Structures are given as C-alpha cells and as structure tokens.
Amino acid sequence: MKIVIIGYGTAGMTAAGYARITNRKAEIVVFEKRPYAIYHPCSMPDVIARVLPSWDLVKEEAPRMPRFKVHTSTVVEEVDLDGKKLVARNLKTGEKITEEFDRLILATGSVPYVPRAIKIADPSGVYVLKVVEDGVAIDEAASKYKSAVVVGGSALGIEVAHALRLRGLDVTLIEYCPSLMPGKLDPELAEEAKRKLEEEGVKVVLGKGVSLVEGPEGAKKVHAGDEVFEAGFVVMATGVRPEVTLAKQMGLEIGRTGGIKVDEHMRTSHPDVYAGGDNAEVKDLVTGEPTLSLFASTALHMGRVAGINAAGGSATFKGVLNVWIVNLHGFMFGGVGCTEEMAKKKGLKVISVAASAREQPEGYPEAKEVTVKLVVDAETCRVLGGQAVGYGRVKEYLNLLSLLIAKQGTVDDLLEMEAAYTPSVCDIIHPLHAVANAAIRRLR
Amino acid sequence: MKIVIIGYGTAGMTAAGYARITNRKAEIVVFEKRPYAIYHPCSMPDVIARVLPSWDLVKEEAPRMPRFKVHTSTVVEEVDLDGKKLVARNLKTGEKITEEFDRLILATGSVPYVPRAIKIADPSGVYVLKVVEDGVAIDEAASKYKSAVVVGGSALGIEVAHALRLRGLDVTLIEYCPSLMPGKLDPELAEEAKRKLEEEGVKVVLGKGVSLVEGPEGAKKVHAGDEVFEAGFVVMATGVRPEVTLAKQMGLEIGRTGGIKVDEHMRTSHPDVYAGGDNAEVKDLVTGEPTLSLFASTALHMGRVAGINAAGGSATFKGVLNVWIVNLHGFMFGGVGCTEEMAKKKGLKVISVAASAREQPEGYPEAKEVTVKLVVDAETCRVLGGQAVGYGRVKEYLNLLSLLIAKQGTVDDLLEMEAAYTPSVCDIIHPLHAVANAAIRRLR
Numbered sequence: 033m034k035i036v037i038i039g040y041g042t043a044g045m046t047a048a049g050y051a052r053i054t055n056r057k058a059e060i061v062v063f064e065k066r067p068y069a070i071y072h073p074c075s076m077p078d079v080i081a082r083v084l085p086s087w088d089l090v091k092e093e094a095p096r097m098p099r100f101k102v103h104t105s106t107v108v109e110e111v112d113l114d115g116k117k118l119v120a121r122n123l124k125t126g127e128k129i130t131e132e133f134d135r136l137i138l139a140t141g142s143v144p145y146v147p148r149a150i151k152i153a154d155p156s157g158v159y160v161l162k163v164v165e166d167g168v169a170i171d172e173a174a175s176k177y178k179s180a181v182v183v184g185g186s187a188l189g190i191e192v193a194h195a196l197r198l199r200g201l202d203v204t205l206i207e208y209c210p211s212l213m214p215g216k217l218d219p220e221l222a223e224e225a226k227r228k229l230e231e232e233g234v235k236v237v238l239g240k241g242v243s244l245v246e247g248p249e250g251a252k253k254v255h256a257g258d259e260v261f262e263a264g265f266v267v268m269a270t271g272v273r274p275e276v277t278l279a280k281q282m283g284l285e286i287g288r289t290g291g292i293k294v295d296e297h298m299r300t301s302h303p304d305v306y307a308g309g310d311n312a313e314v315k316d317l318v319t320g321e322p323t324l325s326l327f328a329s330t331a332l333h334m335g336r337v338a339g340i341n342a343a344g345g346s347a348t349f350k351g352v353l354n355v356w357i358v359n360l361h362g363f364m365f366g367g368v369g370c371t372e373e374m375a376k377k378k379g380l381k382v383i384s385v386a387a388s389a390r391e392q393p394e395g396y397p398e399a400k401e402v403t404v405k406l407v408v409d410a411e412t413c414r415v416l417g418g419q420a421v422g423y424g425r426v427k428e429y430l431n432l433l434s435l436l437i438a439k440q441g442t443v444d445d446l447l448e449m450e451a452a453y454t455p456s457v458c459d460i461i462h463p464l465h466a467v468a469n470a471a472i473r474r475l476r
Numbered sequence: 477m478k479i480v481i482i483g484y485g486t487a488g489m490t491a492a493g494y495a496r497i498t499n500r501k502a503e504i505v506v507f508e509k510r511p512y513a514i515y516h517p518c519s520m521p522d523v524i525a526r527v528l529p530s531w532d533l534v535k536e537e538a539p540r541m542p543r544f545k546v547h548t549s550t551v552v553e554e555v556d557l558d559g560k561k562l563v564a565r566n567l568k569t570g571e572k573i574t575e576e577f578d579r580l581i582l583a584t585g586s587v588p589y590v591p592r593a594i595k596i597a598d599p600s601g602v603y604v605l606k607v608v609e610d611g612v613a614i615d616e617a618a619s620k621y622k623s624a625v626v627v628g629g630s631a632l633g634i635e636v637a638h639a640l641r642l643r644g645l646d647v648t649l650i651e652y653c654p655s656l657m658p659g660k661l662d663p664e665l666a667e668e669a670k671r672k673l674e675e676e677g678v679k680v681v682l683g684k685g686v687s688l689v690e691g692p693e694g695a696k697k698v699h700a701g702d703e704v705f706e707a708g709f710v711v712m713a714t715g716v717r718p719e720v721t722l723a724k725q726m727g728l729e730i731g732r733t734g735g736i737k738v739d740e741h742m743r744t745s746h747p748d749v750y751a752g753g754d755n756a757e758v759k760d761l762v763t764g765e766p767t768l769s770l771f772a773s774t775a776l777h778m779g780r781v782a783g784i785n786a787a788g789g790s791a792t793f794k795g796v797l798n799v800w801i802v803n804l805h806g807f808m809f810g811g812v813g814c815t816e817e818m819a820k821k822k823g824l825k826v827i828s829v830a831a832s833a834r835e836q837p838e839g840y841p842e843a844k845e846v847t848v849k850l851v852v853d854a855e856t857c858r859v860l861g862g863q864a865v866g867y868g869r870v871k872e873y874l875n876l877l878s879l880l881i882a883k884q885g886t887v888d889d890l891l892e893m894e895a896a897y898t899p900s901v902c903d904i905i906h907p908l909h910a911v912a913n914a915a916i917r918r919l920r
Contacts, residue, residue, distance in 0.1 A: 042904065072837065075899045083900055089839035328904055329897040350892070357896035366896050393516065395533035428872035430896040431906070432879055438893065439883040448794070449882065452801035452810050452874045453773040455519045456527055460486065460772055462875070 033058040035342050036118065036133035038108050038278065040064035040094070041073075042328040043309025044139030046335030047342065051137075052097050055343035061131055062094070062102040063120050066163060069094035069102045074328055076167040077188075080174060081195035087171070090164055103129065111136065111282050113302055135304050135342040138279055138292065139335060142272035142310035142326060150183070150242050150270070157249025157265040161192060162272070170267060173249075174199050177264020181205075181254045183242050185212040187358050189269030190225070193234050194360045196267075203234045204261050206254065210239040216356065217365060217419055218372045220386070221405060224421045228363045237261070272326055274311040287313035289324045296348045298338035306342045308334030308349075315351035318370045318416050318437065319378055325352040355434045357427055364426035368434045369417030370407050381410045385470045389463035391424045393455045400424035404467045406433075406443065413442040413475060424463075432464055443471045477502040479786050480562065480577035482552050482722065484508035484538070485517075486772040487753025488583030490779030491786065495581075496541050499787035505575055506538070506546040507564050510607060513538035513546045518772055520611040521632075524618060525639035531615070534608055547573065555580065555726050557746055579748050579786040582723055582736065583779060586716035586754035586770060594627070594686050594714070601693025601709040605636060606716070614711060617693075618643045621708020625649075625698045627686050629656040631802050633713030634669070637678050638804045640711075647678045648705050650698065654683040660800065661809060661863055662816045664830070665849060668865045672807045681705070716770055718755040731757035733768050740792045742782035750786045752778030752793075759795035762814045762860050762881065763822055769796040799878045801871055808870035812878045813861030814851050825854045829914045833907035835868045837899045844868035848911045850877075850887065857886040857919060868907075876908055887915045 035051050037044045040062050051060055062069075070092035078084040094102040103120065106129065111118045118136075120129040144160035152158055159170050174180070174196055182193040185207025193205040207214070211222035212229075226236050240257035245266055247253040254261045274291045276284075285293040285301035291313030298306045309331040316323040325334075330352045337349040357366030372384040384407045392399035402422030409416055418433035420426040436445060446468035453460045479495050481488045484506050492504055506513075514536035522528040538546040547564065550573065555562040562580075564573045588604035596602055603614050618624070618640055626637040629651025637649040651658070655666035656673075670680050684701035689710055691697040698705040718735045720728075729737040729745035735757030742750045753775040760767040769775075774796045784791040801810030816828040828851045836843035846866030853860055862877035864870040880889060890912035897904045 072899060074897065075837065075839075078840075078900050084839050086839075327897070329894060332904055333892060333894065353894050355894045355896045357898050357901065359898050359900045364901065368894070368896070393519065395519075395528050395530075396522075425869075425872065427896050427901055428869065428875065431872065431893070432875060434894045434896070435876055435879055435885075435889070436883075439880075439885060439889065441879075441883060445879070445883065448777060449875070450777065450797050450799045450812070450878045451773060452799045452812070452871050452878070453518065453771070454801050454803050455516060456522050456803045457801065457808065457871055460776055 033134045033344070034132060035060045035135045035137065036131055037062045037137040037139055039139035039141055039309070040069055040102060041139060041141045041309060042331035043335035043338070044137065045070060046332050047137045047139060047308060047339030048100065050336045050339035051343035052100060054340045054345035058099065058343050060100045063106045063108050064102060064104050065107040065123065067105045068164065069104055071164050073162070076161055076164070077191035077195040079167060080171055080192065081198040087164060087168055090167070108278060111278060113282055113305070116304070135306065137338050137342050138300070138305065138307040138311060139309045140275040140278060140311045143275050144268070145271045145273040146268050147270055151244045153244060153246040154248060157252050158245055159265065159267050161188060161267060161269065173265040174201060177250060178202060179263040180265050180267060181252065181261050181263040182267045182269055183254065184269035184271065185209070185214070185238070186216070186269065186271070187213070187356060190229065190358055190360070192267050192269055194229065194232060197232050197234050204237060204263065205229065205234055206237045206240055206242055206256050206261070208239070208241045212236070212238070215374060216367055216371065218405065221365065221403065221419050221421045224403065225365050228360055232360070272310065274324060276311055279307065279311070287322050289313045289322055291324050296350070297341045298334055298349055299341065306338040308338040314349065317351040317353050323352065325354055327354060327356060329355060353434050353437055355430055357430060362423055365419070365421040366426055366430045367417065367419040368430050369415070369437045371417055371419065372407050375407050375416060380416065382407050382416060383410050383471065383474050384408065385467060385474050387463070387467040387470045389461070389466045391458055391463065393459050396456060402426060402429065402463055404429055404463050406467050406471050408443055408471050408475065410475065413444065414440060415443060415446065429464060443468045443475070447472060477578045477788070478576060479504045479579045479581065480575055481506045481581040481583055483583035483585055483753070484513055484546060485583060485585045485753060486775035487585070487779035487782070488581065489514060490776050491581045491583060491752060491783030492544065494780045494783035495787035496544060498784045498789035501543070502787055503543045507550045507552050508546060508548050509551040509567065511549045512608065513548055515608050517606070520605055520608070521635035521639040523611060524615055524636065525642040531608060531612055534611070552722060555722060557726055557749070560748070579750065581782050581786050582744070582749065582751040582755060583753045584719040584722060584755045587719050588712065589715045589717040590712050591714055595688045597688060597690040598692055601696050602689055603709065603711050605632060605711060605713065617709040618645060621694060622646060623707040624709050624711060625696065625705050625707040626711045626713055627698065628713035628715065629653070629658070629682070630660070630713065630715070631657070631800060634673065634802055636711050636713055638673065638676060641676050641678045648681060648707065649673065649678055650681045650684055650686055650700050650705065652683070652685045656680070656682070659818060660811055660815065662849065665809065665847065665863050665865045668847065669809050672804055676804070716754065718768060720755055723751065723755065731766050733757045733766055735768050740794070741785045742778055742793055743785065750782040752782040758793065761795040761797050767796065769798055771798060771800060773799060797878050797881055799874055801874060807867055809863070809865040810870055810874045811861065811863040812874050813881045815861055815863065816851050819851050819860060824860065826851050826860060827854050827915065827918050828852065829911060829918050831907070831911040831914045833905070833910045835902055835907065837903050840900060846870060846873065846907055848873055848907050850911050850915050852887055852915050852919065854919065857888065858884055859887060859890065873908055887912045887919070891916060
C-alpha cells in the first residue's frame with residue numbers, strides 16, 4: 033500500500049506518524065512545497081520577540097522512518113483520481129515527479145487572506161506571517177525600522193504586535209471589530225487583553241477598518257476610518273483561508289465554510305482521499321455546525337485520525353472545541369467552545385458568569401489572579417464554553433474546560449471536581465469551583 | 477431551624493457556609509475546641525520552612541454572617557439525640573453551654589495516631605503536627621536543635637522533613653514501608669521523590685520500623701530495625717485516625733474503616749445527624765469500597781453536601797478519588813484514584829504505563845520534565861488512576877485525570893483531548909496525550 037500526503041504541517045506530520053504506526057508495511061510519501069520539511073509556525077512571534085534565540089529553532093528535518101520519504105520544495109500540480117497517480121514538480125530543479133498512490137491525504141493547510149476592502153496600493157513593506165521566510169523578513173524589517181502597524185487583532189496579530197513591541201518598536205495594532213479577539217473572547221475579557229497590550233506600550237485601535245495601505249517601505253501609510261497611521265512597515269494579520277486549490281481541481285466536495293468536506297473518518301467525498309488541518313471543514317462540537325478549525329492543536333487530532341484511517345486502521349474525529357491560548361510574557365488569555373456573544377447569535381439559551389480568583393491563599397508571595405468565564409446551557413446546565421484571562425494557570429483551566437465540554441459535563445461536575453490542593457501551589461477552592469458556584473447560583 | 481456544627485475545620489467551615497446560603501433563616505452554631513476559629517493545617521510545613529513568614533497567617537477569624545456563631549475553646553461533651561440538645565464546655569472559663577438543635581453536623585476531623593508497635597519511652601521532644609500549637613512547638617525545637625528525626629514517609633512526614641531541612645537541620649526521615657508515600661505512589665515514582673529529598677540533604681531510611689523512641693529532648697534516640705538514629709527532637713507523622721468519640725457516644729454507626737457511616741447525603745445512621753471530613757467513611761469511586769478520605773480537598777466537598785442537606789437543600793456526594801499533591805520547592809508529586817499496586821491488590825485487571833515528557837518545545841529556556849503514570853482498566857480502557865512527578869505542571873495533570881476519572885473517561889478520551897497550545901507555554905503534544913498514546917499501544 034502506498035499513502036501519499038500533500039503538505040507536511042501539523043496535520044500532515046501527524047498523519048504520517050500515525051500511518052506509519054498503523055501500517056508498518058505501507059510506503060508513505062510526502063510532498064511539501066516549502067524548502068524545509070518541518071517548521072513551527074506558532075513559534076515565529078517568539079523568535080521575532082527574541083524569546084527564542086534563532087530562526088534555526090523553528091525549522092526541523094523530517095524524522096527518519098522506514099519506507100518513508102519527504103519531498104521538500106515540491107509542489108503537487110495535478111492529481112488523477114481515477115488513475116490513482118499524481119504529478120509533482122520540484123521547485124528547485126524543475127524536475128517532474130510522477131507518483132502513484134492507494135490513499136491520499138490532503139494536508140494543504142491555509143493561506144493568508146487580506147479582505148478585498150483593504151486596498152494595498154504599494155505592497156513594499158507589507159508582510160504576512162505564514163512561513164519562516166515571512167518571519168525572517170519581518171525580523172529584518174524590525175531591525176531596520178522604528179515603527180510598525182499590525183492589522184488584525186486576533187491571536188496572530190496580537191502576538192506579532194507584542195513581539196515587535198518587545199523589540200522596542202512603536203507598534204499600532206488595528207482591529208476592525210470593536211474588541212480584540214472578535215468571536216473568540218467576549219468584550220469584557222478582551223478589554224483585559226487590550227489593557228495588557230497598552231501597558232506594554234502597544235497602541236490599540238479598535239473599531240476601525242483599514243481601507244488603504246500606501247507609501248513605500250519605510251514610510252507606509254495605513255488609512256483606517258478617518259485616521260492615517262504611519263510606520264516603517266505593516267504586518268497584515270487579517271486571517272487565513274483553507275488552501276483547497278488542489279481539492280477543487282480534483283472535484284472534491286467543498287463545504288460552505290470553504291473547507292473540504294470530510295466525514296468522521298476525515299474522509300473526503302472521494303473514498304480514497306482524506307483531509308485534515310486548516311483545509312478541512314469539521315463539526316463544531318458545541319453548536320453542531322460546520323466550522324473551520326485553524327489551530328495546530330486540532331490539526332494534530334485531525335492528522336492522527338486521517339493517518340490511521342488512510343493506513344487501514346480505524347479512528348473517528350468527533351469535532352472541535354477550538355481551544356486556544358495566547359501568552360504575552362506570562363499574561364495569558366484563551367478560550368474553548370462557545371463565547372456568550374456566539375451563543376446569543378446562535379439563539380442558544382445560555383447564562384454566563386465570570387469570577388476572579390486568587391490562585392493561592394493569603395500570604396503566599398507568588399499568588400496570581402485569574403478571571404474565568406463560563407457559558408452554560410440554561411436548561412441542561414451543560415458547560416458550552418469558557419474563557420480565562422490572567423497571569424495564572426490559564427492553560428490548566430482551559431484544558432479542564434475542554435475535557436469537561438468534550439465529556440458533555442455540567443456546572444455541577446465542575447463544582448464537584450476533586451482538585452489537588454497544597455497551599456504553596458494553589459488554594460483549596462479551585463478557580464473553576466468558584467465560577468461553577470457562581471453559575472449554579474445564577475441558574476437558580 | 478437550628479443547625480449545630482461540631483468542628484470548624486475544612487468540612488465544618490464549608491458546611492456552615494453552604495448551610496447559610498441554602499437556608500437564610502436557619503440559626504447556625506459552631507462548637508470548636510481550638511482557641512482560634514479557623515486554621516490552615518496544610519500551610520504549617522510552609523511556616524516551618526519559612527516559605528510563609530508567620531504563624532499568624534495560618535489562623536483566621538470566623539467570617540461574619542447573620543444568625544451565625546462560632547464558639548471557640550469549647551468542647552461538646554454530650555449529645556442527647558432524643559431530646560435534640562447538647563452540652564458543651566468552655567475550656568477557658570469552665571462554663572457549661574446547653575444548646576438545642578434540629579440538625580447536627582459532625583465535622584470532628586481526625587487525631588494523630590502513633591502505632592502501638594512504637595514505644596515512646598520518653599515523650600519529651602516528641603511532636604506531632606496537627607494544630608497550630610504543634611507547629612509552633614516544632615518551629616521552636618527547630619531553632620533550638622541541629623537535628624531531627626521524622627517518622628513516617630507519607631505527605632505530612634515528607635513535607636515536615638523537607639521544611640526542617642530548609643531550616644538547615646540534619647534530618648532523617650524513616651518510613652516503615654520499602655518506599656515513600658506507600659499506597660499512594662507506585663515504587664518507581666516514589667523513588668523520584670526520594671531522590672529529590674536526598675538531593676536536598678534529607679537522609680531517607682526505608683523499610684525500617686521504629687520500635688522505640690527514648691532519651692530526653694535534645695538527645696533523642698530513635699530505634700529503627702537494627703539502627704539507632706540520634707537527634708534533637710522527633711516528629712511523629714505516622715498517620716491520623718477519625719475522631720469519632722462523640723459519634724460512638726451517640727450510638728451512630730461506625731464503618732469498618734473506623735469512620736462514621738454516611739449515605740450519599742452525608743447523613744449518618746441518625747436522620748438528623750450529618751458528618752463530613754476526616755471522620756466520615758465514604759465510597760472510593762474507583763473500587764467502590766468504603767474508605768477514609770483524609771484530605772482537605774475532599775472535606776470541602778463533604779462539608780458542602782452535609783451543609784446543604786442539613787439546611788434543607790439537596791445535594792449528593794458520590795465518593796472520592798483522593799487526589800493529592802506534595803510540593804517540595806517546585807518539585808511536585810501526586811496522585812489520583814488507584815495506584816498500580818492497589819489495583820493489583822484488589823485483583824483488578826489493569827495495565828499501567830508511565831511516560832516522561834518535556835513540557836515545551838526544544839529551545840524554550842524554561843522547559844520542565846514530568847513523568848505521568850496511568851492505571852487503566854484492561855477491558856473497558858477506563859482510566860482508574862494516575863500519578864505525576866516532576867518540576868512541571870503536575871497539578872494540571874492530576875486535576876485533568878481527576879475530572880476524567882470522575883466522568884468515567886477512557887484513555888481514548890485522553891488521547892482525543894483538545895489541549896490549548898502555544899509554544900512559549902507548552903508543547904503541542906500534551907503529557908497526557910503522550911501517556912495515553914503509550915497506554916493505548918500497551919492495550920493492543
């Protein structure tokens with residue numbers, strides 16, 4: 033059996049690894065258009081910020097496994113599904129490669145997207161951050177110029193703005209929506225993220241749509257609403273779109289989100305083709321609706337399931353909660369499942385409640401504060417979503433909520449949770465006990 | 477309605493708080509024999525270690541609530557269940573207090589216990605650590621003498637030994653069983669805890685039973701096996717027993733563990749008497765067997781349920797997983813549910829597997845290592861227990877396992893867990909993914 037994987041990001045990499053384990057005899061071939069096999073996109077803001085000392089740490093060679101080959105700098109140009117073969121081209125040598133396959137896994141990821149409403153009159157000094165080359169270019173611009181404008185107040189935009197600020201630049205972060213992390217953090221928690229960025233010296237501009245980016249590198253002008261922001265360079269962090277060019281060419285079914293339609297086995301509309309990662313349309317476990325999941329953390333699971341199934345094993349992918357976290361030098365925020373705003377938009381009958389808690393008893397010197405918000409189904413008392421903000425153990429709280437929501441748990445499960453306690457680490461009342469307690473009172 | 481609570485530790489305090497919320501009109505009276513209302517027993521090793529600067533931080537006044545009174549320095553001497561009244565005595569003034577009640581909550585906790593096999597020929601310079609007075613006495617001894625022997629290698633003994641070592645004393649810790657944390661940590665993980673204590677300079681003696689403690693304070697001799705250990709003073713951390721004197725006097729049913737028998741509502745064999753905390757016999761959620769739960773973390777939940785029900789509300793207590801954690805200056809270890817040893821003793825068909833994981837990707841400077849062990853039912857694949865050891869986020873992993881076990885989750889639930897990821901905080905593969913993966917392979 034031969035399995036071909038197109039794309040070697042998190043989904044492709046995990047698919048390859050699990051295909052290898054599932055079927056020791058299968059031949060596995062990967063085509064990756066980047067000149068390096070593996071890279072860690074989420075680490076790039078940390079290199080820009082100098083938290084990670086070198087761009088070399090962001091790249092990795094492919095692991096050595098038997099009957100396994102990764103073609104880098106190679107782009108797949110055509111797939112013949114009936115003939116079960118494909119044609120690829122080596123971008124460096126121009127060489128054409130023909131490869132047969134029994135099963136195909138599309139892990140083509142996503143591509144940066146700039147809304148049409150934003151006119152880029154002069155593209156010099158305008159960057160996106162998707163691959164390592166983008167990161168290096170931004171890094172160089174950060175050494176050359178004293179100021180930058182970042183467009184887009186979601187995770188990537190916030191991380192880049194923060195990183196550039198740590199490098200000493202004057203940074204303006206512009207978000208079209210009235211609060212940061214739109215759709216992901218409810219406004220009152222987004223306000224805390226904004227305050228942190230402002231404390232660090234980032235200028236945050238909310239509710240203004242960028243219409244025009246003009247001027248040469250070194251003297252960029254970004255028009256947003258009635259204002260013009262000047263800077264040495266601009267980073268567009270306005271989102272990504274699933275990379276489905278090849279899938280469309282192959283005639284695979286594309287969902288209304290723009291992602292490739294897949295079933296619970298990560299199988300596309302063609303029985304021998306699987307997909308996973310940013311390019312796949314999956315089920316939102318809370319709303320039951322189709323969604324994209326543009327996170328490495330979910331690409332990992334999609335890749336695992338696609339890899340196992342493509343290799344002849346059996347695994348299912350139930351859907352996503354889209355847990356996420358941003359870390360700004362110890363100040364963290366993140367969410368999982370449904371926000372209050374999203375729940376209301378969907379017409380769900382929910383209550384929501386936030387509680388702040390000190391993580392350790394009085395007197396312990398390192399105690400930190402966190403705020404946790406819960407979104408709870410008003411009838412079933414099931415937890416549908418959670419958000420957390422603060423200097424404390426935000427990741428722990430998000431992961432607990434992720435597990436709870438996946439197991440269809442209620443606020444009572446949370447209140448009854450037996451939590452490890454020792455005062456030099458934590459208080460006896462867990463922050464999730466505190467917020468569950470508040471939610472239960474609200475529900476009565 | 478009048479609710480009387482005997483004992484104001486974690487269970488009594490929580491019972492009082494939830495009784496107040498449940499029934500705004502009820503009168504709540506607490507009798508506590510200590511001269512201070514509230515204290516934090518788990519913080520005492522931290523004061524001895526000077527992590528907490530003062531004994532004052534370990535004591536607290538009772539909160540002010542309407543129709544609520546706490547009698548300190550007052551011991552309940554007799555309870556007349558038929559007449560629904562009790563007689564208490566103020567230990568300072570000698571005054572007798574008669575109090576009527578509709579509902580009674582016994583939160584009498586536990587008392588230190590020294591096995592009969594240990595003969596204490598001279599009790600001078602021999603301490604236990606239960607109440608603040610004990611802590612202050614040990615603290616003073618630690619300032620006076622250069623060496624100490626701690627008898628008992630469970631959590632309290634380890635914490636006290638570590639605290640005294642941080643104070644600069646020569647410390648010998650003696651445990652009767654062949655490894656530390658017997659019944660709580662499997663030997664290979666207990667070995668890591670031992671190594672840490674030895675690194676810090678604690679002399680750890682395993683598999684030796686103390687038979688005799690003799691000699692005056694300042695020149696104590698502790699006979700264990702064929703050796704004699706000399707030290708300025710001795711701390712006996714040989715365990716606690718439920719304090720059920722009053723319960724026996726009242727004719728309440730006592731279980732085979734020595735704890736007061738209670739039902740799911742924390743109601744004793746008398747319909748108007750509830751119990752919770754160290755003195756109650758509850759159900760082990762993994763084995764289904766009766767057990768004691770000598771932890772503040774579970775006393776909290778027992779007290780909540782007893783308080784709500786005594787006040788006319790309705791809540792149930794399903795049982796305990798006995799999650800616990802010990803923190804030695806950033807090096808932590810803990811467990812939840814069943815150990816491998818315990819599972820085998822009970823004849824459960826389990827597999828168990830441990831995995832070590834680095835918490836952050838290569839290159840990040842603060843990455844820490846942890847080892848997590850899972851005990852899994854070989855047929856249902858349900859997780860029955862877990863242990864974690866290391867400098868990392870041990871508490872997060874234990875709490876996730878606690879929630880998972882409570883929700884009767886499997887290793888697949890763990891492998892499929894969507895975990896928040898950002899490389900400056902954590903790696904994309906969660907340590908629980910890694911160990912779940914290893915367990916799944918073992919199960920095949």
